[in-house]
Amino acid sequence: MGDGRGAGGGRPAWLQQYDLVGKIGEGTYGLVFLARTKHRRCCIAIKKFKQSKEGDGVSPTAIREIMLLREISHENVVKLVNVHINHADMSLYLAFDYAEHDLYEIIRHHREKLNHQINQYTVKSLLWQLLNGLNYLHSNWIIHRDLKPSNILVMGEGEEHGVVKIADFGLARIYQAPLKPLYENGVVVTIWYRAPELLLGAKHYTSAVDMWAVGCIFAELLTLKPLFQGVEVKATPNPFQLDQLDKIFKVLGHPTPEKWPTLVNLPYWQNDQQHIQGHKYDNPALHSYVHLAQKSPAYDLLSKMLEYDPRKRITAAQALEHEYFRMDPLPGRNALVPSQPGEKAVNYPARPVDTTTDFEGTISVQPSQPVSSGNAVAGSVAAASVVAPRQVPRPMPMVGMQRMPGAGMAAFNIASQAGMGGLNPGNISMQRGAAPAHQQQLRRKDPGMGLQNTGYPQQRRRF
Numbered sequence: 074m075g076d077g078r079g080a081g082g083g084r085p086a087w088l089q090q091y092d093l094v095g096k097i098g099e100g101t102y103g104l105v106f107l108a109r110t111k112h113r114r115c116c117i118a119i120k121k122f123k124q125s126k127e128g129d130g131v132s133p134t135a136i137r138e139i140m141l142l143r144e145i146s147h148e149n150v151v152k153l154v155n156v157h158i159n160h161a162d163m164s165l166y167l168a169f170d171y172a173e174h175d176l177y178e179i180i181r182h183h184r185e186k187l188n189h190q191i192n193q194y195t196v197k198s199l200l201w202q203l204l205n206g207l208n209y210l211h212s213n214w215i216i217h218r219d220l221k222p223s224n225i226l227v228m229g230e231g232e233e234h235g236v237v238k239i240a241d242f243g244l245a246r247i248y249q250a251p252l253k254p255l256y257e258n259g260v261v262v263t264i265w266y267r268a269p270e271l272l273l274g275a276k277h278y279t280s281a282v283d284m285w286a287v288g289c290i291f292a293e294l295l296t297l298k299p300l301f302q303g304v305e306v307k308a309t310p311n312p313f314q315l316d317q318l319d320k321i322f323k324v325l326g327h328p329t330p331e332k333w334p335t336l337v338n339l340p341y342w343q344n345d346q347q348h349i350q351g352h353k354y355d356n357p358a359l360h361s362y363v364h365l366a367q368k369s370p371a372y373d374l375l376s377k378m379l380e381y382d383p384r385k386r387i388t389a390a391q392a393l394e395h396e397y398f399r400m401d402p403l404p405g406r407n408a409l410v411p412s413q414p415g416e417k418a419v420n421y422p423a424r425p426v427d428t429t430t431d432f433e434g435t436i437s438v439q440p441s442q443p444v445s446s447g448n449a450v451a452g453s454v455a456a457a458s459v460v461a462p463r464q465v466p467r468p469m470p471m472v473g474m475q476r477m478p479g480a481g482m483a484a485f486n487i488a489s490q491a492g493m494g495g496l497n498p499g500n501i502s503m504q505r506g507a508a509p510a511h512q513q514q515l516r517r518k519d520p521g522m523g524l525q526n527t528g529y530p531q532q533r534r535r536f
């Protein structure tokens with residue numbers, strides 16, 4: 074594909090397969106655009122990575138990582154459909170399937186507009202699907218590392234209505250090496266979903282960090298507000314985040330080496346004892362923060378996700394088997410349908426689209442694209458407005474990473490990615506088989522339902 078320049082003003086040729094609708098978001102590392110493929114008129118979200126000040130582009134290592142992400146296929150994981158490199162400045166564009174909603178907006182809509190809780194069926198279905206996608210990623214040795222509500226997408230009207238898609242998986246590895254975050258551009262970040270072992274300076278990631286984040290998200294779905302809203306200390310790399318730990322201790326109590334034996338080995342626990350000891354609370358009570366009975370299965374599951382010791386924390390596979398998902402209301406594939414007969418479905422707003430921003434992120438493009446009616450996106454365009462900046466969390470700095478071995482995985486030989494040319498529009502030379510050993514086994518297409526789980530606890534049609 075290359076970066077062939079179109080006749081008109083230096084626009085790369087690959088861009089011509091899309092009609093740009095506008096900008097839908099901005100993260101630490103880049104802008105996200107809504108586009109349509111000219112050929113099939115599919116809605117696509119294109120994530121453009123910003124260049125760092127040093128102007129360093131995309132390394133072959135990052136490209137290899139991205140190619141592996143293309144092999145990931147699961148109903149609850151957003152599909153990476155294309156990768157484009159703009160040769161001129163080595164900027165990177167990733168094209169994903171488009172999702173109309175995300176948990177950040179769904180929670181905000183309930184908190185600020187509807188003023189009522191998300192119904193139990195929806196919470197349970199969102200959580201189950203999130204765990205189902207995560208179980209698949211973890212089984213493929215991918216740790217997300219930046220799970221937060223804006224990264225949990227939910228499909229709008231259509232065949233996949235109400236289906237959860239985890240986004241931004243695996244991207245932390247790409248961000249860190251070749252693309253440095255732009256701290257200077259005023260982006261607000263959050264550490265609210267960060268696991269305590271990382272806050273205490275653990276050097277290795279395990280998939281348990283994602284389960285902590287899921288626990289935080291579960292609590293937020295129940296209460297409509299973040300559970301641990303610490304104020305971040307801004308410094309690099311990975312400074313001691315005492316306020317965030319304080320928020321956690323207040324709700325869960327002080328961790329102890331009796332309950333968490335490896336605590337004593339964590340750098341900040343050793344070095345900042347004095348500070349940490351000053352943050353003891355008498356009556357921690359998670360159940361009162363989330364308004365759950367202590368004996369309820371929901372509380373039991375949540376407290377297992379928010380277990381201090383990462384080795385004791387519940388895994389995604391175990392969580393899917395939890396009693397909470399076996400009792401009424403049972404989770405379903407469309408999380409956004411009414412929970413009871415006669416109940417009205419919530420009409421979540423479409424994403425606002427800023428139609429004045431082009432792929433460069435600066436100048437005005439052609440007037441609004443004609444959008445076929447009846448499509449969810451039509452609403453977005455009609456309601457086009459400047460996209461309000463939101464709190465934009467960023468991934469953790471890259472540190473050593475332990476991956477969980479997946480059970481019963483079919484071998485995937487990286488060398489089978491022969492002829493990656495089609496996937497490698499920048500024609501960057503790549504050594505075959507050069508990926509780390511732990512990545513050389515990837516489960517290929519998974520029909521959707523995780524490893525240990527054959528499907529939803531009980532299929533039930535909902536309207």
Ligand SMILES: Nc1ncnc2c1ncn2[C@@H]1O[C@H](COP(=O)(O)OP(=O)(O)OP(=O)(O)O)[C@@H](O)[C@H]1O
Pocket residue numbers: 097098099100101102103104105118151169170171172173175219223224226240241464465466467468
């Ligand atoms: N495939 C997609 N379909 C629709 N919207 C998407 C898609 N991927 C990302 N978005 C939305 O684009 C916005 C910006 O996403 P982006 O990932 O750049 O930033 P973020 O997740 O908010 O923060 P960061 O990337 O800095 O951690 C978010 O609202 C996100 O929900």
